[in-house]
Amino acid sequence: MERIKIDALLKSEPVGEKKLVKGWVRTKRGSKSVNFIALNDGSCIHNLQIVADTENFSEEVLRKVTTGAAISVVGEISESKGSGQSVEMIAEEIEILGVADSEKYPLQPKKHSLEFLREIAHLRFRTSTFGAVFRIRHALSFAIHDYFNKNGFYYLNTPIITGSDAEGAGEMFRVTNFDLDNIPKNEEGKIDFKEDFFGRETNLTVSGQLEAELGAMALSQVYTFGPTFRAENSNTSRHLAEFWMVEPEVAFADLKDDMDLAEDFLKYIVQYALDNCADDLAFLENRIEQEDKQKPKDQRQPMSLTEKLKFIVENEFERVTYTDAIDILRNSKPNKKKKFNYLIEEWGADLQSEHERFLVEKHFKKPVILYDYPADIKAFYMRQNDDDKTVAAMDILFPGIGEIVGGSQREERLSVLTEKMKDFNIPEEEMWWYLDTRKYGTAPHSGFGLGFERLVLFVTGMSNIRDVIAFPRTPGSAEF
Amino acid sequence: MERIKIDALLKSEPVGEKKLVKGWVRTKRGSKSVNFIALNDGSCIHNLQIVADTENFSEEVLRKVTTGAAISVVGEISESKGSGQSVEMIAEEIEILGVADSEKYPLQPKKHSLEFLREIAHLRFRTSTFGAVFRIRHALSFAIHDYFNKNGFYYLNTPIITGSDAEGAGEMFRVTNFDLDNIPKNEEGKIDFKEDFFGRETNLTVSGQLEAELGAMALSQVYTFGPTFRAENSNTSRHLAEFWMVEPEVAFADLKDDMDLAEDFLKYIVQYALDNCADDLAFLENRIEQEDKQKPKDQRQPMSLTEKLKFIVENEFERVTYTDAIDILRNSKPNKKKKFNYLIEEWGADLQSEHERFLVEKHFKKPVILYDYPADIKAFYMRQNDDDKTVAAMDILFPGIGEIVGGSQREERLSVLTEKMKDFNIPEEEMWWYLDTRKYGTAPHSGFGLGFERLVLFVTGMSNIRDVIAFPRTPGSAEF
Numbered sequence: 026m027e028r029i030k031i032d033a034l035l036k037s038e039p040v041g042e043k044k045l046v047k048g049w050v051r052t053k054r055g056s057k058s059v060n061f062i063a064l065n066d067g068s069c070i071h072n073l074q075i076v077a078d079t080e081n082f083s084e085e086v087l088r089k090v091t092t093g094a095a096i097s098v099v100g101e102i103s104e105s106k107g108s109g110q111s112v113e114m115i116a117e118e119i120e121i122l123g124v125a126d127s128e129k130y131p132l133q134p135k136k137h138s139l140e141f142l143r144e145i146a147h148l149r150f151r152t153s154t155f156g157a158v159f160r161i162r163h164a165l166s167f168a169i170h171d172y173f174n175k176n177g178f179y180y181l182n183t184p185i186i187t188g189s190d191a192e193g194a195g196e197m198f199r200v201t202n203f204d205l206d207n208i209p210k211n212e213e214g215k216i217d218f219k220e221d222f223f224g225r226e227t228n229l230t231v232s233g234q235l236e237a238e239l240g241a242m243a244l245s246q247v248y249t250f251g252p253t254f255r256a257e258n259s260n261t262s263r264h265l266a267e268f269w270m271v272e273p274e275v276a277f278a279d280l281k282d283d284m285d286l287a288e289d290f291l292k293y294i295v296q297y298a299l300d301n302c303a304d305d306l307a308f309l310e311n312r313i314e315q316e317d318k319q320k321p322k323d324q325r326q327p328m329s330l331t332e333k334l335k336f337i338v339e340n341e342f343e344r345v346t347y348t349d350a351i352d353i354l355r356n357s358k359p360n361k362k363k364k365f366n367y368l369i370e371e372w373g374a375d376l377q378s379e380h381e382r383f384l385v386e387k388h389f390k391k392p393v394i395l396y397d398y399p400a401d402i403k404a405f406y407m408r409q410n411d412d413d414k415t416v417a418a419m420d421i422l423f424p425g426i427g428e429i430v431g432g433s434q435r436e437e438r439l440s441v442l443t444e445k446m447k448d449f450n451i452p453e454e455e456m457w458w459y460l461d462t463r464k465y466g467t468a469p470h471s472g473f474g475l476g477f478e479r480l481v482l483f484v485t486g487m488s489n490i491r492d493v494i495a496f497p498r499t500p501g502s503a504e505f
Numbered sequence: 506m507e508r509i510k511i512d513a514l515l516k517s518e519p520v521g522e523k524k525l526v527k528g529w530v531r532t533k534r535g536s537k538s539v540n541f542i543a544l545n546d547g548s549c550i551h552n553l554q555i556v557a558d559t560e561n562f563s564e565e566v567l568r569k570v571t572t573g574a575a576i577s578v579v580g581e582i583s584e585s586k587g588s589g590q591s592v593e594m595i596a597e598e599i600e601i602l603g604v605a606d607s608e609k610y611p612l613q614p615k616k617h618s619l620e621f622l623r624e625i626a627h628l629r630f631r632t633s634t635f636g637a638v639f640r641i642r643h644a645l646s647f648a649i650h651d652y653f654n655k656n657g658f659y660y661l662n663t664p665i666i667t668g669s670d671a672e673g674a675g676e677m678f679r680v681t682n683f684d685l686d687n688i689p690k691n692e693e694g695k696i697d698f699k700e701d702f703f704g705r706e707t708n709l710t711v712s713g714q715l716e717a718e719l720g721a722m723a724l725s726q727v728y729t730f731g732p733t734f735r736a737e738n739s740n741t742s743r744h745l746a747e748f749w750m751v752e753p754e755v756a757f758a759d760l761k762d763d764m765d766l767a768e769d770f771l772k773y774i775v776q777y778a779l780d781n782c783a784d785d786l787a788f789l790e791n792r793i794e795q796e797d798k799q800k801p802k803d804q805r806q807p808m809s810l811t812e813k814l815k816f817i818v819e820n821e822f823e824r825v826t827y828t829d830a831i832d833i834l835r836n837s838k839p840n841k842k843k844k845f846n847y848l849i850e851e852w853g854a855d856l857q858s859e860h861e862r863f864l865v866e867k868h869f870k871k872p873v874i875l876y877d878y879p880a881d882i883k884a885f886y887m888r889q890n891d892d893d894k895t896v897a898a899m900d901i902l903f904p905g906i907g908e909i910v911g912g913s914q915r916e917e918r919l920s921v922l923t924e925k926m927k928d929f930n931i932p933e934e935e936m937w938w939y940l941d942t943r944k945y946g947t948a949p950h951s952g953f954g955l956g957f958e959r960l961v962l963f964v965t966g967m968s969n970i971r972d973v974i975a976f977p978r979t980p981g982s983a984e985f
Contacts, residue, residue: 047757067724095948123947147938150723163659179643184976188983223983243630244547252665277527458627467603468575496664503668503703
């Protein structure tokens with residue numbers, strides 16, 4: 026008999042049919058005469074209830090049916106008498122595939138802290154919470170590929186190991202093949218990188234954007250979706266040393282096109298999650314509500330998870346210049362009453378999460394796109410506006426989380442770009458290939474970056490970014 | 506007016522309508538009275554022919570319409586009088602977006618060698634060959650995500666930076682945040698890795714499999730699709746230091762299930778390319794035919810590109826044990842006549858590409874799955890067969906390319922696995938998390954690995970792996 030997955034079984038409800046299921050025991054309860062086994066195989070949030078008449082099974086088998094054990098069960102599907110599920114399986118054969126010693130198995134059926142589960146990240150997929158998180162993460166990944174494929178973008182795998190460090194000065198991980206006990210030196214006594222694997226200094230990429238631009242300037246529309254790295258010593262709930270980025274890049278597109286694309290894209294992705302992850306989202310929404318009950322009122326989530334997701338798909342994103350936003354913030358109550366940790370005093374200030382959230386959650390009550398930022402606080406490749414003070418950059422702000430997307434029109438004018446690179450101390454000879462796209466057939470183009478884990482955090486409602494990536498890399502931690 | 510992409514224009518053939526197109530000039534030819542501009546925007550292999558009556562445009566504008574220039578054109582679509590295209594555009598307005606100095610632009614319209622184009626990888630996307638290759642690469646990527654999503658697999662992003670080196674001894678790149686001029690030492694004078702970013706030695710992953718197993722042992726079916734690394738000093742047309750791997754992993758699956766999955770998967774992907782990349786494949790097929798004409802007969806491709814792809818989707822893969830394959834090879838003509846570079850003398854020999862290709866192309870004339878390999882030539886995690894000599898491993902062999910997929914049933918029995926790790930000198934304490942899945946709820950499970958660039962190489966018919974990844978990383982080379 027072929028195994029049926031629990032997701033398919035619960036959707037098709039084949040009452041009266043004999044089926045084979047395999048999975049891991051979540052709990053076993055019951056009496057002397059009957060055992061109720063909750064079986065999960067990761068295909069969905071729900072367990073299948075298996076009813077085992079103790080008369081029909083040896084004591085030895087039933088003793089091994091403990092939390093965490095892998096079992097295989099054949100039985101007939103019948104309508105369930107209990108609440109919480111529509112069908113259950115009446116066990117006829119139970120095979121123990123792998124036991125889980127209940128003295129030692131770390132995932133006993135009780136409440137575990139997320140911190141503890143992080144230490145056993147190899148097992149946390151087996152909990153309802155992390156099952157839901159990683160199924161939603163999958164759905165979001167797929168939605169991203171699906172959106173771009175449908176819209177004529179080509180997936181471009183930009184390099185992970187890079188000789189360029191235009192963007193990441195000081196925050197990049199080095200990649201080397203040197204024996205660290207015996208690093209070759211040249212005649213001047215300096216490290217001889219010509220002897221290293223790539224014949225030069227190499228780092229882990231901080232962004233695929235510059236290379237994506239090369240692709241866009243030939244294929245019109247490309248996107249990257251791959252790992253990026255930051256060697257930043259930040260031990261917070263928002264930072265990872267290794268994270269996944271999505272970076273579309275579009276030729277013949279200006280900043281408005283870029284904002285249109287990003288808004289359409291984000292709405293598609295969030296709607297996809299609403300349409301395809303209803304059960305997992307409902308579980309996580311309930312989880313957050315339960316957690317919130319333990320908190321003082323002012324620390325609770327202002328919106329439920331579903332409300333937050335609908336807030337994205339049902340609102341037109343408000344588009345506001347940085348300059349207007351500064352005015353709004355300067356005159357806002359929390360600024361006047363000095364409630365902000367960072368008071369907004371003048372034009373040019375970099376906005377903090379508290380300001381971004383104020384604009385979204387209190388002032389506009391919509392997702393917000395801020396654009397035309399001061400050139401001084403943005404990257405060298407962003408297109409200079411005619412006012413000579415601002416650049417054609419935009420950030421998209423979401424409730425709860427602040428910035429979720431950052432993008433810009435790129436500086437396509439060779440002379441303006443090389444001037445800018447001088448100001449930023451970026452040597453032209455290192456970026457000859459980037460400059461070539463401005464020398465030969467340059468054209469307006471734009472793109473944006475989405476930190477994928479930020480998106481997963483937003484959609485799942487989890488609060489620590491380490492809980493939405495399988496094996497988080499952070500300062501002092503590279504386990505598994 | 507909104508820009509229409511050339512792909513959409515050629516498909517819809519909106520004769521009589523006025524349209525706006527943007528792209529890069531491939532060629533310009535013509536007479537004093539009329540110019541024919543071939544415009545490409547990367548959306549497809551085809552150019553749009555633009556007809557410009559020289560009377561209607563200033564000499565200055567037309568002079569700037571050179572190969573490589575980016576231009577924007579408005580004009581009416583009309584049926585084409587020339588051969589090679591069904592419609593063309595009669596230009597009404599031409600705007601030069603970016604010039605390309607014909608003295609300097611490296612991509613003049615003549616035949617360039619693939620070697621030369623590799624040196625200008627930032628521009629080679631603009632050639633027909635590489636446009637086709639990277640559009641097909643995209644389609645293959647999408648097909649992979651699509652296949653797994655449809656079949657209930659969850660995409661798992663396994664870590665890139667890893668503290669584990671169970672698989673990659675000696676061939677891994679080190680990741681470090683140390684100042685190489687000043688590496689901290691401990692009291693014993695040894696490098697103090699506790700001072701490094703992650704507080705331990707870290708490397709770039711060679712495979713996501715071990716972590717994918719952790720996911721499968723909770724979610725039932727997962728797959729990875731991400732970059733992997735080998736610090737192998739191999740300067741060949743088949744090796745990259747950075748390449749992308751696809752690694753599905755399935756709980757409750759044995760070797761037969763694994764072979765079924767891999768065969769179904771490969772057929773789906775190749776069929777997807779046939780269905781979705783017809784124009785690009787036709788271009789590449791023609792390109793290979795032209796190249797073959799320059800070669801002596803015995804060096805030409807035995808099958809056309811389309812025949813090679815149909816060979817995969819139309820044949821049932823032949824499943825043969827390693828032991829039977831050795832018998833076939835030992836008794837084969839090329840072995841007896843000493844035509845193989847490596848003669849097959851006894852059981853236990855590692856097969857070379859020449860042997861794999863003989864089995865596929867000459868003997869079976871079908872894709873071949875070899876299975877039950879000698880334990881000694883395979884990895885520690887592969888499941889020991891009852892004969893104690895072989896393991897439940899399988900390799901899938903394709904024409905022209907040899908091995909394209911390698912997979913196995915994993916050793917799920919704790920005692921057998923720990924014994925094996927001792928033999929392979931893999932310390933248990935480094936792999937505590939891997940062993941935990943065998944301690945708690947272990948179950949049969951299987952998976953395989955597909956080197957993605959190998960697949961792209963096969964489907965595009967290109968011959969050097971550096972030509973199917975955007976920016977290849979090889980010994981001595983990490984440009985762009």
